[in-house]
Amino acid sequence: MIALVDCNSFYCSCERLFRPELAGKPVVVLSNNDGCLIALTPEAKALGLEMGTPLFKARSLIEAHGVEVFSSNYTLYADLSSRVVATLRTFAEEMETYSIDESFLKFSPGVTDYEKLGRTIKKTVKQHTGIPVCVGMGPTKVLAKLANRLAKKRPEYGGVMIMPEGREREEILRSVEVGAIWGIGSQLTARLSAIGCLSAWDLAAMNEEATRRVLSVTGARIAAELRGISCLEIEEIAPAKRNIVTSKSFGQAVTCKTEMAEVVATYMSRAAEKMRAEGTVTSCIRVFVETNHFQSKDPQWSGAASVTLDTASNYSPELITASLRALEACWREGYRYKKAGVMLLDLHDAGAVQTSFTTLGPEQQAKRDAAMRMLDAVNKQHGRGAVTVAAAGLAPAWRMRREKCSPRYTTRWSELREVKA
DNA sequence: TCTGGGGTCCTAGGACCC
DNA sequence: TCTGGGGTCCTAGGACCC
Numbered sequence: 001m002i003a004l005v006d007c008n009s010f011y012c013s014c015e016r017l018f019r020p021e022l023a024g025k026p027v028v029v030l031s032n033n034d035g036c037l038i039a040l041t042p043e044a045k046a047l048g049l050e051m052g053t054p055l056f057k058a059r060s061l062i063e064a065h066g067v068e069v070f071s072s073n074y075t076l077y078a079d080l081s082s083r084v085v086a087t088l089r090t091f092a093e094e095m096e097t098y099s100i101d102e103s104f105l106k107f108s109p110g111v112t113d114y115e116k117l118g119r120t121i122k123k124t125v126k127q128h129t130g131i132p133v134c135v136g137m138g139p140t141k142v143l144a145k146l147a148n149r150l151a152k153k154r155p156e157y158g159g160v161m162i163m164p165e166g167r168e169r170e171e172i173l174r175s176v177e178v179g180a181i182w183g184i185g186s187q188l189t190a191r192l193s194a195i196g197c198l199s200a201w202d203l204a205a206m207n208e209e210a211t212r213r214v215l216s217v218t219g220a221r222i223a224a225e226l227r228g229i230s231c232l233e234i235e236e237i238a239p240a241k242r243n244i245v246t247s248k249s250f251g252q253a254v255t256c257k258t259e260m261a262e263v264v265a266t267y268m269s270r271a272a273e274k275m276r277a278e279g280t281v282t283s284c285i286r287v288f289v290e291t292n293h294f295q296s297k298d299p300q301w302s303g304a305a306s307v308t309l310d311t312a313s314n315y316s317p318e319l320i321t322a323s324l325r326a327l328e329a330c331w332r333e334g335y336r337y338k339k340a341g342v343m344l345l346d347l348h349d350a351g352a353v354q355t356s357f358t359t360l361g362p363e364q365q366a367k368r369d370a371a372m373r374m375l376d377a378v379n380k381q382h383g384r385g386a387v388t389v390a391a392a393g394l395a396p397a398w399r400m401r402r403e404k405c406s407p408r409y410t411t412r413w414s415e416l417r418e419v420k421a
Numbered sequence: 422t423c424t425g426g427g428g429t430c431c432t433a434g435g436a437c438c439c
Numbered sequence: 440t441c442t443g444g445g446g447t448c449c450t451a452g453g454a455c456c457c
Binding site for chain 1: 455
């Protein structure tokens with residue numbers, strides 16, 4: 001049996017944890033740059049607010065009902081996520097942390113009462129971390145995902161749902177739209193409904209040849225999982241990332257190249273830091289710049305350029321130099337840029353670097369590695385950006401908007417919650 | 422005025438090889 | 440009038456997820 005444990009309105013729950021007076025009140029959390037609504041409590045959804053809506057379109061509803069609004073505070077969410085994961089780990093024999101708010105758990109044999117186990121997990125996570133979760137269980141990942149969705153959507157389950165077998169399962173699958181299945185998005189839903197496949201049961205009942213033809217191999221796997229045949233393994237150790245992207249839109253449009261160079265240097269520093277944490281190196285980087293495509297009256301441009309390195313590297317100064325060369329190649333003067341990004345492609349293990357005539361000697365390489373370790377350690381301890389490269393500039397105007405950000409309650413001594421007693 | 426960010430996997434088609 | 444067959448590798452684009 002596999003369980004999927006999913007935190008309820010996770011970002012909102014994190015914000016509420018330190019603002020208990022918000023329990024039962026509508027709360028939303030915004031995307032980067034305070035752009036869109038990306039997390040909503042049920043109370044906020046009940047007012048008609050929807051995931052993905054731009055803030056400016058939701059403003060009147062938010063103000064009319066006194067909805068509490070937060071900028072996203074990933075430092076806080078990541079820390080609380082790790083606490084939830086640590087609690088879940090005590091219940092599972094195998095576990096996969098699927099996203100910041102979801103984990104798959106596999107139990108040791110001998111469990112007899114899954115319903116009871118599910119309730120214990122839910123209660124314990126709440127008690128240890130303050131975060132409410134729902135638990136869904138089934139013999140495959142897709143069925144566990146579905147059980148979790150039902151646990152969340154159908155009040156009769158009380159937040160814990162165990163996928164039944166046989167006739168009962170058939171009835172449940174018949175009552176679920178095919179688009180509600182994990183891995184079946186809007187395009188595939190349209191393709192399926194065109195051939196009369198409307199419910200989860202219809203998909204499970206399709207023959208393999210047909211699912212493969214209509215949905216390709218990924219779809220065929222999903223259909224098999226719906227039948228209870230496991231095709232998706234629990235991945236306890238996340239494989240190293242193959243690509244790393246750092247991109248963000250700006251609080252204020254960027255129009256001059258020197259400013260854009262600061263953006264690119266800043267994003268590259270961050271991307272390189274992520275890469276070093278993964279223990280990988282890159283031999284190909286890409287930079288892109290974009291105007292605001294929502295502003296259709298403005299002239300539009302989106303450019304991108306790649307640079308290949310002779311020897312794969314994770315040394316920030318070298319990567320920044322390369323990224324600025326890429327910027328030279330994709331920059332066009334005279335536009336109002338809204339977004340830029342850097343991509344690290346073709347990542348490999350740092351221990352298996354292909355050398356060339358220009359590769360550094362071991363001593364010089366060791367010096368670079370030590371410098372980067374020091375840089376990362378300082379920034380980890382003192383907060384992101386405590387030490388940066390000069391090319392990143394100071395106090396930039398393009399930095400993202402975060403007007404309603406809560407304190408880093410759990411990771412900064414100076415931002416601890418104060419309680420009067 | 423204001424519209425997120427970061428990933429993965431699969432397929433089709435072109436380039437290239439013998 | 441006639442113009443092979445069978446591979447591999449790479450990339451772009453589309454689909455999905457949270």
